[in-house]
Amino acid sequence: MIAARFLAGAAGLSICLGSVTIPEAHAARSIRVLLAPDVQQLEVHTDQTIWVTDEHDQAWSYRPVLRIKVRGHALILNGKPVVSEQLTLRAGNHDLKLWLNQNSNRTALHAADEKGALQVSGLIQLVRRGKGLLLVNHVDLEEYVKGVVPAEVNPAWHPEMLKVQAVATRTYALYQHMLSSTRDYDVVAGIQDQVYRGRHGIDTRVVEAVESTRGLVVTHQGAPIYAAFSSTAAGITEDAMVVWSKDLPYLKGVECPFDIESPYYQWKASIKIKALEKNLRQQGYAVGTIATITPHSHSRAGRVATLRIVDSNGELVLRGEDLRKAVGYTVIPSTQFTVEFIGQDAVFSGYGAGHAVGLCQWGAKELAELGYSFSSILGYYYPGTELRDASLTLTPPAPSVPSS
Numbered sequence: 001m002i003a004a005r006f007l008a009g010a011a012g013l014s015i016c017l018g019s020v021t022i023p024e025a026h027a028a029r030s031i032r033v034l035l036a037p038d039v040q041q042l043e044v045h046t047d048q049t050i051w052v053t054d055e056h057d058q059a060w061s062y063r064p065v066l067r068i069k070v071r072g073h074a075l076i077l078n079g080k081p082v083v084s085e086q087l088t089l090r091a092g093n094h095d096l097k098l099w100l101n102q103n104s105n106r107t108a109l110h111a112a113d114e115k116g117a118l119q120v121s122g123l124i125q126l127v128r129r130g131k132g133l134l135l136v137n138h139v140d141l142e143e144y145v146k147g148v149v150p151a152e153v154n155p156a157w158h159p160e161m162l163k164v165q166a167v168a169t170r171t172y173a174l175y176q177h178m179l180s181s182t183r184d185y186d187v188v189a190g191i192q193d194q195v196y197r198g199r200h201g202i203d204t205r206v207v208e209a210v211e212s213t214r215g216l217v218v219t220h221q222g223a224p225i226y227a228a229f230s231s232t233a234a235g236i237t238e239d240a241m242v243v244w245s246k247d248l249p250y251l252k253g254v255e256c257p258f259d260i261e262s263p264y265y266q267w268k269a270s271i272k273i274k275a276l277e278k279n280l281r282q283q284g285y286a287v288g289t290i291a292t293i294t295p296h297s298h299s300r301a302g303r304v305a306t307l308r309i310v311d312s313n314g315e316l317v318l319r320g321e322d323l324r325k326a327v328g329y330t331v332i333p334s335t336q337f338t339v340e341f342i343g344q345d346a347v348f349s350g351y352g353a354g355h356a357v358g359l360c361q362w363g364a365k366e367l368a369e370l371g372y373s374f375s376s377i378l379g380y381y382y383p384g385t386e387l388r389d390a391s392l393t394l395t396p397p398a399p400s401v402p403s404s
Helices: 002-017 141-152 159-178 204-212 240-244 273-282 320-327 361-369 374-381
Strands: 030-039 041-045 050-054 059-062 065-071 074-077 080-082 086-090 096-102 105-107 118-120 123-129 132-140 216-220 266-272 290-298 304-311 314-319 337-342 345-351 386-389
Touching: 030 096, 030 123, 030 141, 030 159, 132 141, 141 159, 141 204, 159 204, 159 216, 159 361, 159 374, 266 273, 273 290, 273 320, 273 345, 290 337, 304 320, 314 320, 361 374, 374 386
Parallel strands: none
Antiparallel strands: 030 132, 041 065, 041 096, 050 059, 050 086, 065 074, 074 080, 086 123, 096 105, 096 118, 123 132, 216 386, 266 345, 290 304, 304 314, 337 345
């Protein structure tokens, strides 16, 4: 019955989308990925010469290792000081392997190969910010997508689901790129945007998914969409207005009864009430001793929109997402929960994982296994959209936010 209901909707979407034709030529774009925000020491390896250029086009070369340290107003490059606000590192068409150096221990950035390095293509830009450096990877859009897909989903999943993730990833990156001209980067290489691990985890299945959808993005009125996705909706997906106060017509809730096999479909979490009080204070909330926590309002999809916290200082009404942020997104996986006090613990029982806006990854996995195409799946989770080549897109409008 569930499959039949989706079939009717998906068939209609397929008619609207028609057959997907991927143009041979499309605009090549570079995405700026923030790998780390406050670097003090960095070690770079490559099989070839590392070329370093400053903001005045003065250049140096190093081989095969470059060690960079921040020391006052200078940067120490292999023991020699250079006064610069910005450096660009590249090794021609060869990859760079990166380590952060912290307390004399080499620490890989976000992901590692067998030797503990983050391996990236493109170039590296180091930008002075305060007493540290922004570490930004300028990488070809398609190579960036290849680095995100295996970090966000299991590359052993159905090929159509990998295509879904590839298109959503590409769309999200392009959207951010078009609206981030005043920033030093487009996306963060973590859960704030999309998890990116350079070359780590890329296999033939990932490459096939990215190359077979090369250049394709999801659009609304000709512009790339804010292609939000999360792990497990466990019910109706959520409106962007509820979670982020963004009024986006293609991020409205749709039925998602397809993700029951997700390991995050149902969960339970317990946190000490004292620890909860401490976490809330660290987030700037003036809470005393908490007496009760009860849901105050729910979204149309049934998730906790706001909570009412009664404590020794009075009463606090808090957004469900703000509670997740204070406690930890992995501790409380979603806002679809109930809460009860058991002794000294607050026990949360819930369903789903993530903000539940837009694409549900586990739902898309099931739909792909049922035989639906990547274009139909994307059209279902992002209603009112169409696929278009990235080179033919318009700049998206900044999302409207209510004045409240």
